[in-house]
Amino acid sequence: MSQVYLAAQLPAITTEILKKQQLDFSVYSGTGLISKQDLLANVKDAEYLVTALSTKVDQEVIDHAPNLKLITNFGAGFNNIDINYAKEKGIVVTNTPLVSTNSVAEVTIGLILALSHRIVEGDAQMRKEGFPGWAPLYFLGQEIAGKTLGIVGLGNIGQEVARKAAALSMKVQYWQPHQKSDPEERSLGVNYVSFAELTRTSDFISLHAPQTSANYHQFDQAGFNQMKSTAAIINVARGPIVDEVALRDALQNKQIAGAALDVYEHEPAVTAGLADMKNVILTPHIGNATIEARAAMGKIVATNIALVQAGQTAKYVVNQ
Structure with a gap:
């Protein structure tokens, strides 16, 4: 053998x-x-x-x-x-x-851009219903420049996401159990905030933490309740960090504005209802693909x- x-x-x-x-x-x-x-x-x-x-x-x-x-x-x-x-x-x-650092960071930024400019939704519109014609208020998204990105987990990937986000004129804040040193924070241009502050003030929240027993369902109903109604969450880390049923409910109830998932709580299965939402982007774990x-x-x-x-x-x- x-x-x-x-x-x-x-x-x-x-x-x-x-x-x-x-x-x-x-x-x-x-x-x-x-x-x-x-x-x-x-x-x-x-x-x-x-x-x-x-x-x-x-x-x-x-x-x-x-x-x-x-x-x-x-x-x-x-x-x-x-x-x-x-x-x-x-x-x-x-x-x-x-x-995998650069690839996952690129995918993260791509998902943020796709959510904010409704790129995937626009592609589906063109394929199914077509383009009714340009109009001043048609299919409006939002620019990411000047928006606040909250990073959960500032390891190698989180740091690279911070660099790329800063290059796109985003404000970057982060939370993890242990704060980085002052020189590290200044070199990355990031601010350390509490988890509650990050969820409350971020326009986009990007997850880059390893899966542990402590962060199982870290983003649950209570977490989504704290987020801005205009905010979106991006998970390219590990699926169980997000309670997907609570995420689906938060999206349905317009507690948050959108989500992009590259990993899943019960991977490869996707929680029922998420695939039916226009403000959700689902990719098949392609972070380092x-x-x-x-x-x-x-x-x-x-x-x-x-x-x-x-x-x-x-x-x-x-x-x-």
Whole structure:
């Protein structure tokens, strides 16, 4: 059996590196996401597992792979893997951080622009009903220049979003559990505010925090009640940070003006009702879906396998 099992089809650079290192590997060849049954069948003799963040690697999977040395997750997140149980079994778990930063930040800014100028709604209008003709008050949106962007989670992606937003003349404020240093804030041109202040005063709220037990449903009915009726929320972080039923209700009741989601609470399912709303943009988790970002991620997972195979320490270990 193969030393390496790739539980998803990955960029060519991944297999190129594995071939160069003379590592025997096999790749999931099915359509769609790999099933639990297929994963269990193929991982049983593997020493290295490459898995997408959409695939759950729980205790059952780990117990089916007694030879496993490394689980390398193709994604910046790793909440799909039971990292603590893997550590108990002596299995190293890695992810692919940093390389997604620019792509996700670009998507975030794109969603803000699309919401504010009603671009997706306008495209649907043209395809379904057509263009009735230019008129002074027809299909009005709003400019983002001068508006306040509230960023929840000022990590690498949040910081890059702040830079791009500032370049577009937005005012940027942020909240996270720990405030950045004064030099860091000044270099980014951001202001630290309380969570309540951020929700109350932001025109756009963009989520970039990792998923934790503390921020489950951080944006719930109470949170949406605090937001401006003209504000919109953008989630490119993790779905469960937003209570999607409460979001749907807030949109229906016009407590907030819009939303753009690239991740979902029950991914890949979308909460009923959201897809029917004109002021909601839904994208299929494309934050880092660029040729550049995915190739860089593929290089990381393959290189980590090569490092461990050579008796060296893998990079980006998340369960030390």
